[in-house]
Amino acid sequence: MESKVNARKINLIPVEMAVPARAIKIAVVIRKISTILLILFIFLILTVSGVIYYYSNESNKVIQSISSLKTKVSNLQANEQKFVLAKDRLAKIAVVQNAKSVENEISRFKKFSEILQLSSDSNLSEANLSSKGSEVTVISKDSSALSLILKPLTNLTIYKNIIITSLVYNLGTGYLTTISLENN
Amino acid sequence: MDTNIKGEFIFLAKPLALLTVIVVLIVSTLVFGLNQFTNIKSKIDTNKVVENTLKQKVVTLESVNELLSSDVTFLDIVLPGKGAVLYGLSQVKNQALSYNVIISSLKTGISTLESDEIYKTTISFEAESDEQSIYNFLESFSTTLPLMNVDKVSLNKSGDVARANISLSVYSSQMPTKIPAIAEAVKDFTQEEISLLQTISKYSLPSFVEPSRVQAETIKENPFE
Numbered sequence: 383m384e385s386k387v388n389a390r391k392i393n394l395i396p397v398e399m400a401v402p403a404r405a406i407k408i409a410v411v412i413r414k415i416s417t418i419l420l421i422l423f424i425f426l427i428l429t430v431s432g433v434i435y436y437y438s439n440e441s442n443k444v445i446q447s448i449s450s451l452k453t454k455v456s457n458l459q460a461n462e463q464k465f466v467l468a469k470d471r472l473a474k475i476a477v478v479q480n481a482k483s484v485e486n487e488i489s490r491f492k493k494f495s496e497i498l499q500l501s502s503d504s505n506l507s508e509a510n511l512s513s514k515g516s517e518v519t520v521i522s523k524d525s526s527a528l529s530l531i532l533k534p535l536t537n538l539t540i541y542k543n544i545i546i547t548s549l550v551y552n553l554g555t556g557y558l559t560t561i562s563l564e565n566n
Numbered sequence: 567m568d569t570n571i572k573g574e575f576i577f578l579a580k581p582l583a584l585l586t587v588i589v590v591l592i593v594s595t596l597v598f599g600l601n602q603f604t605n606i607k608s609k610i611d612t613n614k615v616v617e618n619t620l621k622q623k624v625v626t627l628e629s630v631n632e633l634l635s636s637d638v639t640f641l642d643i644v645l646p647g648k649g650a651v652l653y654g655l656s657q658v659k660n661q662a663l664s665y666n667v668i669i670s671s672l673k674t675g676i677s678t679l680e681s682d683e684i685y686k687t688t689i690s691f692e693a694e695s696d697e698q699s700i701y702n703f704l705e706s707f708s709t710t711l712p713l714m715n716v717d718k719v720s721l722n723k724s725g726d727v728a729r730a731n732i733s734l735s736v737y738s739s740q741m742p743t744k745i746p747a748i749a750e751a752v753k754d755f756t757q758e759e760i761s762l763l764q765t766i767s768k769y770s771l772p773s774f775v776e777p778s779r780v781q782a783e784t785i786k787e788n789p790f791e
Binding site: 467 | 574577578581582584585588589591592595596598599602603606607609610613614616617620621623624626627628630631634638641642644645680681682683684686697701704705707708713715716717718719720721722723728735737739741742745746748749752753755759762763766
C-alpha cells in the first residue's frame with residue numbers, strides 16, 4: 383500500500399521539460415472539439431450524400447418524364463401537322479378578313495334597293511359599289527315617284543352620308559337622280 | 567520561458583493539425599455539397615419547365631382531333647398553296663349555277679403580294695341575272711373556300727335584267743414547311759380561333775377538291791410537302 387502511494391509521486395521527467403498543465407487543458411479541449419467536429423463532419427457527409435442522392439433521383443425522374451413526353455409528342459405528329467397548319471392559316475385568314483371588301487356594302491346596298499322597290503315608277507339604272515360606299519343612279523318617271531323613294535332615304539341610318547349629287551330632268555325618261563351613299 | 571512555449575506548441579501541434587484538417591474537410595464538404603445541390607436543383611428547375619411545356623403540348627395536341635376532324639381539306643383550301651385561281655374560278659362557276667347567274671368575259675390577273683406571305687389574284691367577269699340574284703351571288707363569296715373578297719361591282723339595270731362587272735380577289739399562301747422543335751411550346755387555340763375554324767369548316771369547297779384524310783399513322787419527314 384505504501385509503495386503504491388510512493389510510486390505515484392515519482393516523476394522522472396525533469397521539471398523544466400514537463401508539459402505545463404495549461405497546455406494539457408488546451409489539448410483536451412481541442413481533442414473534444416475535434417471529436418465533436420468529426421461527428422459533425424460524418425453527419426454532414428451523410429446528409430450531403432442523402433440530399434444529392436434524393437435530388438439526383440428527382441432529376442432522373444424529370445428526365446425520364448421528359449423523354450416519355452417527347453415520345454408522346456412524336457406519336458402525335460399527325461395532330462401536330464394539323465395544328466400547325468390550322469394556326470398558320472388562322473393567322474393569315476385574319477389578314478385576308480381585314481382586307482377591304484365590298485361584301486358589307488352589298489348587304490347595305492340591298493336595303494337601299496328595297497327602298498327603290500317601294501315605287502314601281504322608280505328604277506335602278508346604275509350602281510358602283512366599293513368598300514367606301516356606293517354611287518347609284520335612279521330613274522323616276524315623275525316627281526311623286528321620286529319623292530316616294532327620297533322620303534324613306536332620310537330614315538336609312540346604315541350610311542353615314544346620303545348625298546344627292548345630281549338631279550336631272552329629261553322629258554323622255556323623267557328624273558335621273560345620282561345618289562352617293564357613304565359608309566360609316 | 568521560450569523552451570516552455572516551444573514545448574507547448576509541439577505538444578499542441580498534433581491536436582491542432584487534426585482540428586484544422588477536420589475544419590477544412592467540413593468546409594470543403596459544405597462547399598462541394600452546396601455546389602452539387604445548386605447544380606442539380608437548377609437542372610431540375612430547367613427540366614421541370616421543359617416537362618410542363620411538353621405536358622401542355624401533349625394536352626393541346628391530343629385535343630386537336632376533337633376540334634378538327636380527320637378531314638382537314640378546308641384548311642388546305644382556305645388559302646391554297648397552289649391553284650388558288652382554279653379553285654376561285656370553280657367557285658365562280660358553282661355559285662353562278664346556284665343563283666342562276668350567267669357568267670361571261672372571265673379574266674384573271676397576276677398574283678401580287680398582298681402582305682407577308684399572302685398573295686392576291688384578281689378574277690374579273692361579267693354577270694347577268696335579275697338584280698336580287700346578283701346580290702345573292704355576290705354575297706355567297708363570303709362563305710366559299712378559298713377565301714375571296716369582292717373588290718368592285720358596277721351594276722347596270724335595264725328592265726328586269728341586271729348586268730354587273732365584278733372584280734374578285736382570291737388569296738393564296740405557301741403551306742408551312744416545318745413543324746416546331748419537339749420541346750417548343752405551342753399556344754393552344756383561343757376561343758376566337760376555335761369559333762373561326764368551326765365557321766370556316768362549314769364554307770363550301772370548290773367542286774373538284776377530293777377530301778383527303780390525314781392518317782395518324784402517316785409520319786412524313788417533311789409533313790407539308
